[in-house]
Amino acid sequence: MQNLDVPVDPRVVVGIRTSDDAGVMEIPGTDQVLIQTVDFITPVCDDPYLFGRVAAANSLSDIYAMGGRPISALNVCCFPHKGPTKEQYAEILRGGLDVLKESGTALLGGQTVKNEEIKYGMAVTGLALKSELTPNSGARAGDVLILTKPIGTGVLIGGVKSGAVPEAVLMRAVRKMAELNRAACEAMVAAGCKGATDVTGFGLAGHGWEIANASGVRLVFEASKVPVYAEAEALLVERVRKGELPETPDWAQGTVETSPEVSPARRHLFADPQTSGGLLIAVSQAKAAALLSDLRVRGVADAVVVGRAEAATTPTIQILP
Numbered sequence: 001m002q003n004l005d006v007p008v009d010p011r012v013v014v015g016i017r018t019s020d021d022a023g024v025m026e027i028p029g030t031d032q033v034l035i036q037t038v039d040f041i042t043p044v045c046d047d048p049y050l051f052g053r054v055a056a057a058n059s060l061s062d063i064y065a066m067g068g069r070p071i072s073a074l075n076v077c078c079f080p081h082k083g084p085t086k087e088q089y090a091e092i093l094r095g096g097l098d099v100l101k102e103s104g105t106a107l108l109g110g111q112t113v114k115n116e117e118i119k120y121g122m123a124v125t126g127l128a129l130k131s132e133l134t135p136n137s138g139a140r141a142g143d144v145l146i147l148t149k150p151i152g153t154g155v156l157i158g159g160v161k162s163g164a165v166p167e168a169v170l171m172r173a174v175r176k177m178a179e180l181n182r183a184a185c186e187a188m189v190a191a192g193c194k195g196a197t198d199v200t201g202f203g204l205a206g207h208g209w210e211i212a213n214a215s216g217v218r219l220v221f222e223a224s225k226v227p228v229y230a231e232a233e234a235l236l237v238e239r240v241r242k243g244e245l246p247e248t249p250d251w252a253q254g255t256v257e258t259s260p261e262v263s264p265a266r267r268h269l270f271a272d273p274q275t276s277g278g279l280l281i282a283v284s285q286a287k288a289a290a291l292l293s294d295l296r297v298r299g300v301a302d303a304v305v306v307g308r309a310e311a312a313t314t315p316t317i318q319i320l321p
Contacts, residue, residue, distance in 0.1 A: 014066070014135050018214040021062040021197055022126070024133065033130045037062035039200075040076045040121025044157055044275050045174050046167075048088045052095025053178040055120045058200070058276035060103055063126035064185035065198040065279055067134035070103055070126040075110025078119035092120055103180055134188060136207075137214035138195025139282035141311035145219065146291065148184045148303045149278025151204050151269050152232030153177060159235050169231045176302075177276040183298040184279045191283060191291040199277035202252040205270040207280060209254030209317045211309075215282075218312035221319050223266045226306045232272070236265035254317060261321040270319060278302070282309055 006016060013033055014024035022037035039059045043051045056073075063070045075096065079089060100107050105124070156173050159165030181198060188196060195215060197207045204226070212219045239245045247264040249271035258267055283291050288305060295303040 013130065013133070018135065018137050019210050020136050020214070021065040024066065024135070026130070031129055031131070032127050033133065035063050035066050035068040035126035035128055036124070038076065038121070038123040040078065040119045041275055042117060042119055044177065045170060048091035049095040050174050050178060052092040052120065053099050054174060054276050056096035056099035056122060057178050057180050059122035059124050060099070060105065061181045061198045061200070061276060063124055064181040065134070065196050066126070066128065067132050067185060067189050067196070068126035068128035070105040070124050072106045072108050073100055073122040073124045074108055076121045076123060077110060077112040078115035078117070079112060080116060080118060081114050084118065096120065096122065099178070099180065103182060132189050134193055134196040135214070136195060136197045136211045139211050139215035139217055139219070139309045140195070141217055141309055142285055143195070143282040143309040144285050144288040144305055145221070145307040145309065146281045146283060146288065146295070146303055147199070147204070147226060147278055147306045148181065148281070148295065148300050149176060149199070150227040150229050150302055151199065151274055151277065152229035152272055153274050153277065154272040155232035155235055155269070156229060157275070159232070164235055165231060173229055181279050184281070184295060184300050184303070187291060187294045187298055187300065188279065188281045188283065190294065191287050193281055193283045193291070195282040197280050199274045199280055201273045203271045203273055204280070205256050205317050205319070206252035206254065209256065209315065211280065211282065212315040212317060213254060215309070216312070216315060217309045218316045218318060219307060219309055221270070221307040221317070223262045223270070223319050223321055225304060226269070227302050227304055228269050233265050233269060236268045240264045255314065256317045256319065258319045259321055262319050267319065
């Protein structure tokens, strides 16, 4: 899209230029805005029902990351003609539908195409008050960074496929992936937060850099405070020891500076692509403690302060021990 001349539309509040989680348009004559997004993923586990739940939660997450409330969805199904049974496909769709019911989102239909590999997700529409939006351009110097879910899901998914991680370990993470970011969204909106993103395919460092770039700040992470899946970190330690991975990963995007005291395994966790990850929330220091308390009350047990935003002439991610 970078080489296309996308027209400027005055109704667009958040478009493609900031690589944000979703697009936002004004609704004329109201103080509400329309939020739209689409996402689909390949299976994260062998259980079709849980896969459907994770795929739906992942698709809804972009609405929550923008501070919105999902209202409708369309299934996006890329299904092989041969292989899985009709019953397995039905379980995928049932998992997605159950998550929509939990979120109060109406299913309006969808589209199915034949594909060599299973992929499933949703196109989702949401609403928000314009004053309550939390785009990735909303972080300010002095803000505290809060992360609401552990990282390392990509490592665990790959580890199961290679036989290095037991299925039971992955399933604990899959259940966390299937959890909606609804409660975290409601808490950050109630706290008056102005900037957030969800952590998905570009990893914590990549999506953090999108906040830094759109907001014109430096994000400083304290690696030791970031919640991680212990089994994922252990696998990375072993792979680095064997020489299967370099000490520093190839970052998905942006400028990432890492302290030499940050372990190679932790560096790779920052680059690890997440599926249905948590929200990364920028909140003023004065409101951080109250937001953390509210998150815990709402059941977001993994939420923790992981860093801060600082003034910078060049958008940067800095990872400290």
